[in-house]
Amino acid sequence: MLVLKRVVSVGGIIVPQCTSLSVSCFSASHCLNSPKRHSPYSSVDSERYSSLVKSVMSVRVSSQTPETLQAEDEHIYGPVVKAQTTSSGPKMRGPKTLHPFLNCEETLNLEEPESGQPVRIALNRGQGRSSVPSVTRILQQTLSPDQIFYLERWKKRMIAELGEEGFKQYSLNLFRQGKLFHSAVEEVLTSGTPQNRNLSETPEYPPDVQGYMESISHILEDVGAVRAIESTVQHNALNYLGVADCVARYRGVLCVIDWKTSEKPKPFLRNTYDNPIQVAAYAGALNNDANYKYQVENGLIVVAYKDGSPGHAHKLSSELMLEYWKTWLVRLEEFTEQRSSHA
Numbered sequence: 001m002l003v004l005k006r007v008v009s010v011g012g013i014i015v016p017q018c019t020s021l022s023v024s025c026f027s028a029s030h031c032l033n034s035p036k037r038h039s040p041y042s043s044v045d046s047e048r049y050s051s052l053v054k055s056v057m058s059v060r061v062s063s064q065t066p067e068t069l070q071a072e073d074e075h076i077y078g079p080v081v082k083a084q085t086t087s088s089g090p091k092m093r094g095p096k097t098l099h100p101f102l103n104c105e106e107t108l109n110l111e112e113p114e115s116g117q118p119v120r121i122a123l124n125r126g127q128g129r130s131s132v133p134s135v136t137r138i139l140q141q142t143l144s145p146d147q148i149f150y151l152e153r154w155k156k157r158m159i160a161e162l163g164e165e166g167f168k169q170y171s172l173n174l175f176r177q178g179k180l181f182h183s184a185v186e187e188v189l190t191s192g193t194p195q196n197r198n199l200s201e202t203p204e205y206p207p208d209v210q211g212y213m214e215s216i217s218h219i220l221e222d223v224g225a226v227r228a229i230e231s232t233v234q235h236n237a238l239n240y241l242g243v244a245d246c247v248a249r250y251r252g253v254l255c256v257i258d259w260k261t262s263e264k265p266k267p268f269l270r271n272t273y274d275n276p277i278q279v280a281a282y283a284g285a286l287n288n289d290a291n292y293k294y295q296v297e298n299g300l301i302v303v304a305y306k307d308g309s310p311g312h313a314h315k316l317s318s319e320l321m322l323e324y325w326k327t328w329l330v331r332l333e334e335f336t337e338q339r340s341s342h343a
Helices: 030-031 045-060 066-077 133-138 145-189 207-215 275-287 318-342
Strands: 002-010 013-021 221-233 240-250 252-260 298-305 314-318
Touching: 013 066, 045 275, 045 318, 133 240, 145 207, 145 221, 145 240, 145 252, 207 298, 221 275, 252 275, 252 314, 275 298, 275 314, 275 318, 298 318, 314 318
Parallel strands: 252 298
Antiparallel strands: 002 013, 221 240, 240 252, 298 314
């Protein structure tokens, strides 16, 4: 029995078929000696169809590569301008002079006894400080064009909604709430150690700051060993000053702490805009101020919310503080250049 297979095309689908043949005698010599099949194409007039064959064979289906396609697009539409990736954003220029963040002559004393009332050095402009610019003023006058644009847009939108007088009243209320909030925080921090504080029993706070205090109650539990509150710091070599909100330990680490209020959530450090630069400027001034016999390498920005939702504590490590210190030196140089050009 011999089984032969053949292939049949049905509707474009190739289907193999088997055929069984009964063979009584099969000889290889018979196949070899069988007459050669005559091809139907042997009688085709090749001369007649030569031009057609040449035209078909000369057609190139597609020899283009990604490189040739890109070159063709650039020729028609111009070269592609590639956008910068997020990681390789515009580089900030470094400061012309890298002043030290820490005072090399001052012994790094972080174990100084932390007892007694916190230091409070009031800002007195009458003692030769009238010409010394503040950190806040320097940052305000060296805002980037983008920062100025968004700030002005926000201001115009608020004026359109509240009117000129309404916006002034809104700004005054924000300032008043800020002072009340700082006073309330000071009262908590000077009332004893974190273990002795009972933040839940503080209904005497004004209604305007009650939500703020509730917002940061869980953060205040980790703040202790307060060394300074609302205290002036001055960098004589760089000629600037500021008032640091607080110097204390947060979870055991000595920090310059800045208290902020916000109507919008600020869950990430980048949401605090120039606040990290401000904290680094305060710490650098404190480290070079003879009134403080210790050095601070870390920072903390605490954001409180009026609705009482849990506030955010953004920690600034010593490495981050050094980076923001460099940015501060650049802003300080820009401010000095502005003053020189105006003079």
